Amino acid sequence: MTPTSSEMSSTSDRYRLLVDNITDYAVYLLDAHGHVSSWNAGANRFKGYTEDEILGEHFSRFYTEEDRAAGLPARALVTAATEGRFEAEGWRVRKNGERFWAHVVIDPIRDARGALIGFAKITRDLSERKMAEESLKRSEEQFRLLVQSVTDYAIYMLDQKGNVSSWNAGARRIKGYEPHEIIGKNFSEFYTPEDRADDLPRKGLEVAEKEGRFEREGWRVRKDGTRFWANVIIDAIRSEEGTLLGFAKVTRDVTEKREAQLALDRAQLELFQAQKMEALGLLTGGVAHDFNNLLMAILGSLEIARKRALAGHDVADLIDNAIQGAQRGASLTQRLLAFSRKQDLKLQAVDIAGLVRGMAQLLQRTIGPSLEITTAFPLMLPPVWADANQLEGAVLNLVVNARDAMEQGGTITISATKKFLTHERDELKPGTYVCLSIRDEGEGMDATTLEKATTPFFTTKGVGKGTGLGLSMVQGLMEQAGGRLILRSAVGEGTVAELWMPVLDKVEHSVAESERPVAAPAVDRPLTALVVDDDSLVLMNTVLMLEDLGHTTVQAESAAEALLILEQGPLPDVLITDHAMPKTTGAELAREVSKRFSDLPIILATGYAELPNGDGEDLPRLSKPFTQDQLSHVLSTVCGTADA
Structure with missing residues (x-):
């Protein structure tokens, strides 16, 4: 059915209304020579011309002068007519002379016979997109230049x-x-x-x-x-x-940075080494001084004793003097071990208030009548985890220091309180502690002296009035037991020494009770002991102690000699061996003996507080220097039930 003329006219009107109302595109017609023959609202909006102003004008006026000079408008029409379509992007010009970036499509319009009667032209304003692209391009170029520069x-x-x-x-x-x-x-x-x-x-x-x-x-x-x-x-x-x-x-x-860091590390290492050597020099100097004094007393007493003994005189007082010197030497060694946190502690539940009250008379006699001691303890104070004997020595040491700081007299106050730390402080872990304080009314210490106070052999008491090991010993004792020595002082305000000790909980308390040493049964028979030591003087001394106790001895100066004696038999009742021997240590000898003669008791004698790699941990230990009573006690522990 062929549409009527009125229907065709109605359709044409609808298309015209559609085109006229488009505002985002310029949609208009050109005649065969390029003159504008229609104009929509979109063309009016971004080209700036009204329909009356532009109809009949040539479309080349929308092009730039450079494009018109190059003949671009004419070529666009020729391309559209010959190829059926022309499409391009480029600069176009508004009525006010302003340029905008346009996307242009030109399509040819032909009649039913194919004759060219004009062109349909659609233009879109892409200025914003072009600006964004240009901005991106500039940004990329700037970034490229930045990276390249x-x-x-x-x-x-x-x-x-x-x-x-x-x-x-x-x-x-x-x-x-x-x-x-x-x-x-x-x-x-x-x-x-x-x-x-x-x-x-x-x-x-x-x-x-x-x-x-x-x-x-x-x-x-x-x-x-x-x-x-x-x-x-x-x-x-x-x-x-x-x-x-x-x-x-x-x-x-970063080569220069690395070299600078390495140089700094070397400088710090050299500084540390210098400080270590300074501390070592101070330590060895102090040890040499004190040990030389003690050796003088021992050697002098024994030398005179020998002469008197040959003359038939009594030498008991000289021998007692030599023994006392040796005991002081052993005490000095214990202080050094305390400073290095390597002494053998017997940790147990300790009642702080009871311990201090039990020392009251000793402390008062030590400080003399010109000073007064006052104590302040709460009614309920939990027990702490400490070595009671070592703690008594630490308290006595601190009280003596307080006395020496108050030459004009005064009061020393000893008190204790329960403390709870929720976070780490002064290198103390979070937990519950008892803080035992010893306060004096002396002149106090400045910051420099306070910083050096716990340095070994540092003392302000003058030559011959102190070893300088007291505070370092107390510090070592506290840290080894899980606590801390904290000193607080200022010039003119006296000094407070605080001993922070961890509180013993119920579990630890029960363990401590169960681990209390049980008295060893006495040895009720003479024993045969194989004694091994590479030092002939120490070997002779141990042998004489054993024989004086009524035991029989067999001697060896090396692990190899000891193994040979054991292989030849008969087996002794006990093996007592030094640890620090050349080629084969005492701990290594003990392991070999345990493999071959599993029932033979072994005692390890050593001057070391700790042996490397845990050697000899499972063996009864005899710490050098030891007395005859200590030797007898270890033998009782190891061999006391042999014939029970």
């Missing part, structure tokens, strides 16, 4: 396989390659032969791909073969869809 960092791109795809000035300066020399080559060129052999370049890319980033410091190689210390970062680059596009690599030459 950086000289302190090598910044370049790698493809998925690690081949270099870009190269900045910093890379050129640091690594020495020109762009044409390195682009397209694998970045493993920069690694040392050792790192390439270890496959580090590939591993670095794998980490960056998997985790998004790889960072490392290490040696890298320049074009000329020299090495430099580099900080390297590799970042994975992915598309919006997550596809790996390549890697961004940033390398910084």
Whole structure:
């Protein structure tokens, strides 16, 4: 059915209304020569001409002068007429002379016979998009110039396989390659032969791909073969869809920084070594001074005793003097062990208030009548985890220090309180403590003296008035038992010495009760003891002690000699061996003897507080120097039930 003329007219009107109301596009007609023959609202909006102003005018007026001079309008119509369509983007001009970026499509219009009767032209204003593109382009160019201008960092791109795809000035300066020399080559060129052999370049890319980033410091190689210390970062680059596009690599030459750090480390090590040698010199000097005094007393007494004994005179007082000197030497050794936190502590539940009250008379006699001691303890104070004998010595030491600080007399106050720490303070772990304080009214210490107060052999008492080991011994005792010695002092305000000791909980208390030593049964028979020591003087001394106790001895000066004696038999009742012997130590001898003669009791004698690698931990120990009573007690512990 053929549409009527009125229907066709109605359809045409609807299309015209549609076109006229489009405002985002300029949609208009040109005649066959390029003159404007229709004009819609969109054309009016962004070209600026009204319909009355533009109808009949040539469309070339929308083009720039440069494009008109180049004949672009005419070529556009020819292209549309011959090829059926012309499409392009370019600058166009509004009525007010302002330029805008336009997307243009020109289609030819022909009649039923195919004759060209004009053109349909659609123009879209893309100025905003063009501006965004230009802005992005400028930003990219600025970024490119920025990267290219950086000289302190090598910044370049790698493809998925690690081949270099870009190269900045910093890379050129640091690594020495020109762009044409390195682009397209694998970045493993920069690694040392050792790192390439270890496959580090590939591993670095794998980490960056998997985790998004790889960072490392290490040696890298320049074009000329020299090495430099580099900080390297590799970042994975992915598309919006997550596809790996390549890697961004940033390398910084930190050779100078590393050398400066190494120099600083060396300086700190040298300073530490100097401080250590200074402390060691102070320590050895103090030890030598005190031990020389003690050896003088021992040697002098024994020398005179020998002469008197040969003359038939009584030498008991001289021998007692030598023994007393030796005991003081052993005490000094214990103080050194306390300072080094390596003394043998017998930790148990200790009632602080009871301990101090039990020392009251001793403390008062020690400080003399010119000073007064006052105590202040709460009614309920939990027991602490400490060595009672060592703690008594520490309290006595601190009271003596307080006395020496108050030459004009005064009061020493001893008090204790329960403290609870919720966080670490003064190197004390969180927990419950009892703080035992000893306060004096002396002149106090300045900051420098307070800092050095616990340094071994540091003393303010003058020559011959103190060893300088007292506070360091107390500090070592506290730390070994899980506590802390804290000194608080200021010039003119006296000094407070605080002993922080961990409170004994119920579990520890029950363990402590169960571990109290049980008296060893006495040895009720003579024993045969194999005594091993590489020092003939010590060996003779131990043998004489044993024989004086009524026992029989067999002597060996090495582990090998001892094993030979045991192989030949008969087996002794007990083996007493020194630890520090050449070739084979006492602990090693004990292990070998236990394998071959499993029933033979073994006692390890040593002057060390701790043996390396836990040697001899399961053996009864006899600490040198030991007395005959101590030797007898260990024998009773080991062999007391032999014939029970």
